[in-house]
Amino acid sequence: MSLTIIVIIILVILVVAYVAMYNGLVKYRNRAREFDSQIDVQLKRRTDLIPNLVETVKGYAKHEQETLTKVIAYRNNVTExxxxxxxxxxxxxLTGALRQVFALAENYPDLKANQEFSQLMEELSNTENKVSYARQAYNSQVQQYDTAIETFPRNIIANIHHFESMNFIEIPEAEKEAPKVKF
Structure with a gap:
């Protein structure tokens, strides 16, 4: 009789451990998805600000139409x-094209002094910081999730339930180089 109780206790412990590990994997995966969604939210906010920025700049920099056209095209690529x-x-x-727009302000003092332009620049800067944070948080969570599905004994549960590893957000080689500052 006592052997039966011991076997039942061991089985209960194993089931509880299995459920806890499975739920942990689900939690990690869902948090990574949440951070993926946060990136979308911040990119959407950013793309919503861009038409206002472009319209503000248009009035001051009429012959910079090519730069503004690129910004809108890249914005559309992000949303699509x-x-x-x-x-x-x-x-x-889009970030590269926006840098060109920001550089335009240096050539147009009236634009630089425009309050609406300044507000939009500040909002874009804040949004850029939020996008950066969301990317870092996403990569951090993906690292935790991928580690969880690759380590024993969770990897067994992950394989049984078809948990797939997730991809990190990576910076293209061309953008890893530090900008050159010239005086």
């Missing part, structure tokens, strides 16, 4: 991207 990697790639191009 289907997956995180494509969104990040499109967003990287």
């Amino acid at each position: 991207a289907d997956n995180l990697q494509d969104k990040v790639a499109a967003d990287n191009k």
Whole structure:
């Protein structure tokens, strides 16, 4: 009789451990998905600000139309991207085009002094920081999730329930180089 109780206790402990590990994997995966969603939210906020920025700049820099056209095209690429990697790639191009718009302010003192332009620049800067944070948080959570599904004994549960590893957001080689500052 006591052997039966011991076997039941061991089985209960194993079931509880199994459930706890499975739920932990689900938690890690869902948190990574949440951070993926936060990236989308911040990119959406950023793309919503861009038309206002472009309209503000248009009035001051009429012959900079090519730069503004690129910004709108890249913005559209971000909103139309289907997956995180494509969104990040499109967003990287958009960031480069926005840097050109920010540089325009140096050539147009009236634009630089425009309060609406200053507010938009500040909002974009804040949003850029939030996008950066969301990317870091996503990569951190993906690292925790991937580690959890690859380590024993969770890897057994992960394989049984088809948990797939997730991809990190990576910076293209061209953007890893530090900008050159010239005086």
